[in-house]
Amino acid sequence: MPYAGHYPPPPPGYPPFYAYSVPPDPAHHDPNAPNGTAPPAVAPFYMAVPPPPPGMFYVLPPSAPGYPYPTGVPAPQPPPKQKRKQVKMACTNCASACKRCDEARPCERCIKYGLAETCIDGVRKERKKGIKRGPYKRKNRTASGEELPSAVEGGEQQAAPVPPPPPGYPVPPEGYPFPYMYPPPMGYVPAPPDAQHSDGSPPNGAPPQPFYPTPALYGYPYGAYPGAPPMPYPPLVPAPMAASPNGAAKADTSASAPTSAATNGATSPDASKGKKRSRGKNGDESSRAAKKSKESPPDATQQPANGATAPATVGAVDKEQQPQPQSQPPQATPAAYPGHVETNPPVTAFSGPEPRPLMAAM
């Protein structure tokens, strides 16, 4: 089932959370379920979020745990990343090249590059002794030995960063769950309506009439789980095309800065790896020296901090402190709101005026 056009895709590894093209008819619930009984709340029901009003976008926290699953329903974990296995000791050639080595001698890489004769184990440096530490922080564990991350480090779970609303829109009340709606970012061109586009768009290809939220729309989660009280559809407030370009642009810049990785679709935690590097010759030399200095005698490495500001550090700083361009060119492609992802022509499925719990059993 493709996503509705206004929906951002779920995080990697999550199943589609928008399961029905038409809200399921309660009269046709699971025939296996006992008469008149709702499925148990522990069943894999997902919170379904109806399409936002035309012209609106849901804003999702980039790091929202479990979204879009309601509280109490464990979200399926993406397949765990395979742990990298290291060899006990890389050969000197691989170590200097920062390349994968293996246990064999000569190792595969040395054979490949004709370095078999020089493929020898390096010497592991002895660990320094007598280093004092601060008091231990005991990890909170369950009876089965599993860690409880929330109980660590003060026990407070970090709230997901809340994107600032555009100018003129109230900040969602503290604690309000995602998603909530914002007007589209500057430059957004709604997908052309088609026969399946049941969001009220004019059929002649004109862009949909935008709607803007009342404060009541913020943070309105359409909780959908068995036993949940029915929720009224929030009122839609039509507004003029007042999406002031300036205002939108401001919102664009302010909102995109901290979460640009997410907005680029790089929602993976490895997004930081995508950064570019400059490779100045000086930096190379100095960092190389710094790396080599690791192998220097302990006396050299145990110099106090003031002595540690070696050229390597300076070079690194130089590279890092490249001046950023002061003025940013206007963004043609809008990716202003975390979680907002442009999608292909929409298949807006929710057509009813009332939200219905959309459920998907796995």
Added chain:
DNA sequence: TCCGTCGGATTCTAAACCAA
């Protein structure tokens, strides 16, 4: 396209800490 280079994330592991 291949290869060298290298920043930094990830992993390993030994020393320090701590409870029993």
Added chain:
DNA sequence: TGGTTTAGAATCCGACGGAC
């Protein structure tokens, strides 16, 4: 004393630039 935690040290992923 043995298990746990911490952090130093090593590995190597992945991106880049240069050579061919």
